[in-house]
Amino acid sequence: MADYKLLIGGNLVDGDMTMDVINPATGAPFATVARASARQADEAIAAAKAAQPAWGALDFTERAAKLNALADAIVARADEFARILTQEQGKPLPEAMGEVAWTEGFLRHYASLELPDRIIQDDEAGYIAVKHRPLGVVVGIIAWNFPLLVACWKIGPAVLAGNAIVLKPAPTTPVTALLLGEVCREIFPAGIVNIITDANDLGPHLTAHPDVAKIGFTGSTATGKRIAASGADTLKRVTLELGGNDPAIILDDVDVKETAAAIFGNAFLNAGQVCLAIKRAYVHADIYDTMCAELARLAEEAIVGDGLEQGTQIGPIQNAAQYEKVKGFLEAARAEGAIVAGGKALERAGYFIAPTIVRDVTDGAKIVDEEQFGPILPLVKFDSVDDVIARANGSEYGLGGSVWSKDVKRASEIAARIESGQVWVNQHIAIGPHIPMAGFKQSGLGVEQSVEGLSEYTQVQVINIKR
Secondary structure, three states: OOOEOEEEOOEEEOOOEEEEEEEOOOOEEEEEEEEOOHHHHHHHHHHHHHHHHHHHOOOHHHHHHHHHHHHHHHHHOHHHHHHHHHHHHOOOHHHHHHHHHHHHHHHHHHOOOOOOOEEEEEOOOEEEEEEEEEOOEEEEEOOOOOOOHHHHHHHHHHHHOOOEEEEEOOOOOOHHHHHHHHHHHOOOOOOOEEEOOOOOOOHHHHHHOOOOOEEEEEOOHHHHHHHHHHHHOOOOEEEEEOOOOEEEEEOOOOOHHHHHHHHHHHHHHHHHOOOOOEEEEEEEHHHHHHHHHHHHHHHHHOOEOOOOOOOOOEOOOOOHHHHHHHHHHHHHHHHHOEEEEOOOEOOOOOOOEOOEEEEEEOOOOHHHHOOOOOOEEEEEEEOOHHHHHHHHOOOOEEOEEEEEOOOHHHHHHHHOOOOOOEEEEOOOOOOOOOOOEEOEEOOEEOEEOHHHHHHOOEEEEEEEEEO
16 A cells, blocks of 8 residues: 555556655665556546646746645645655755755745737838747656755746646655655646656656646656657657756865855755756865865764764765666776765665765766766865866766855956856855756756746747737
8 A cells, every 4th residue: 555646647556556665865765656657658648638727727826826825735735745855865854854944935926927028010011929838748857965945946837837747756766755745735726736656667658648738857868868768759858957967166265165155055055966066176286285175074074974963064876776887986986086984875774875085086087077966975176277277167067066266257257268157256056046057968858937937837828909
């Protein structure tokens, strides 16, 4: 018997199968959830297709009211959502509460948006207006690092724009999404929001389905490429928020202690399992040794443990497969540089990696060139600004990056030369629902957040009238 059910056509239903969900802090199951079959995926798409026209006919204010109601409902069950997030994802409970708060904020901002007609011409000769029409059925596929926030990054703009959605969470973090389904059932008309789960087997079925108009995906670049290929035959719209290898460039004039604390926080948030986390830090030679020492100190002092335990600062890796992958990066770090903090898996139940600082590495090393997606930070020494910009831009990724200096003008000039969708000065992961989020190169296609992200869930139509 499943503890959590699917949401299909306004009903909470058992899956044709079930699956256990592992708590990464213990390595043991903590819940059993419904698992959908291909037949049930088709039912969800059919329910969305049937419900969408009436929903799309409503005006923005009516749809926005439902998003505010969803935000209210999530806040009312904030403690429950946060505890589930910690149990299935692993992040410390304060971070989980932060994810719930962020989700509320994003939903409320979406509810403030609309896409009014843009009048190109209105005179005696004629009238021309640009309209935004719903696409129809959207499939949202999300990663396991922020199961509630990213779910609402898909649901919010999709339904606000007048679409219906079928959401598929990651197989290792389905509980939060199914709990969200219980909430959505009480708010949206039947069929507008559908939530199904799988064991990584339904993605191709959903993305190739002829009744799906758009795919919104957050996850790895490799999977994003497969999704784009799957939807190509029917020319589906796609928004792909993919991997990153975010550089931080730290100039010689920073306050080392203050900057190290900020770098550490932005590298090891959610145990480094953040697409926009700092994944390689370029440190000027003049402060390299002191920066390495300070970051090593922070790593050694960090409290690693079960996210439900008071005082925990860094939780486990979310799943066994990623845990093994991160251990492979530790092996590379030992061969490629000098580990000055951490460097090992912790000998306890669950998937724990000690926060690791690696120095004396350079570009071309696996630990620098590839996205670790775990609690590992390589530190690369540089002397020349032109050289470090070339290094930062040498990646196939271009999601985010940051420049750190007391001289904001100098830092801003460097930031303008970085090939990333988001570039910050003296901060990192400074995102928000009002700020467009996009990736260069293999970090994605399209835009999320703000009006630009909302418009991606619509079809532009021109009404051209001769008078």
